[in-house]
Amino acid sequence: MNETTSVIEFRKVSKRFGDVLAVADNDLAVRPGEFLSILGPSGCGKTTSLRMMAGFEQPTSGEVFIRGENVTGVPAYRRPVNMVFQHYALFPHLSVADNVSYGLRQRSPKPPRSEIDRAVDEALAMVRLQGYGGRRTYELSGGQQQRVALARALINRPAVLLLDEPLAALDRKLRRDMQIELQTLQRDVGITFLLVTHDQEEALSMSDRVCVMREGRIVQAGSPRELYDRPVNRYVADFVGKTNFFPGRSPAEVLSVRPELIEIAGSTAQLPEDLSARLAVKVLNRIFLGEHTEYVVASDRLGEFMVMSPRKSERGAGVYEIGDMIAAGWRSEAERVLPNE
């Protein structure tokens, strides 16, 4: 394998379950060492895609390559990938160490005890659970159980770790901590991570690249920045970050204007001169978010839209109150014309 060979590649992969086209004719190349997220709503084919990479499902048509080798039809246990499942199942009757070493102990020939112990210690250290080997899984918190599931996958030193919503069961705070841990872990071990999530913030904050899916199809794959700044259509713009949609020149297109690109002032005369859109608006709502204030405003012509105003731009004019009549505007570069799909 040379450096440009994809770790995993889909070539025109489709998967049909009866009438349902779960994955529709997708091409995807996962690059070595990257952190790639698959993002999309429930039922769009994320888990099915992962299962075909792991070998738990075979495509109805198309081919799967791992490190340049066609593995279509090859079963899961013969692929150099490991999957952490959406509903990760630890064995409750086994200790943490036995859960982690489960994959190694199934190998034949079985590695010697000392080697297994060392691998378990290493894997537990990777997920910061040193010394927890003797515990039962029910003696662990949700986050710790999640880390055991990760250690169990990492112990095999897979070329790719497939993570199917690994943080979904965790509360918000723990989820945030684990996101940072996963990123650090990925950098440290240098293994390619492929994360499935329906949480756009999670995908954007953690990944080198994000692949947005809709109804079985990959709509766009790119860096978080690319998806945010150059979405290919309304669906991606809406899914990735917050935005406002306004009518375009025809029903087939929309204008997207990101809320942070909209400026507000006490009156239209006070808006910067170079703004192309200038509207009188009424403040409907206001939320303080520390460095930013999020306003919902309404204009007679365009209806309601959102404005994200950084604290430093609230020059002199101060903060606007609900019910105030003010002005909003933006530069023509802020308008992005997108297919209305």
Ligand SMILES: Nc1ncnc2c1ncn2[C@@H]1O[C@H](COP(=O)(O)OP(=O)(O)OP(=O)(O)O)[C@@H](O)[C@H]1O
């Ligand atoms: N074994 C199966 N038999 C029949 N239909 C299936 C099977 N597995 C998945 N599907 C269908 O395929 C589609 C995609 O399912 P998939 O599990 O890949 O979605 P997902 O994106 O992972 O959703 P979620 O975010 O809810 O986990 C859904 O319509 C689902 O009902």
Ligand SMILES: [Mg+2]
């Ligand atoms: Mg799923």
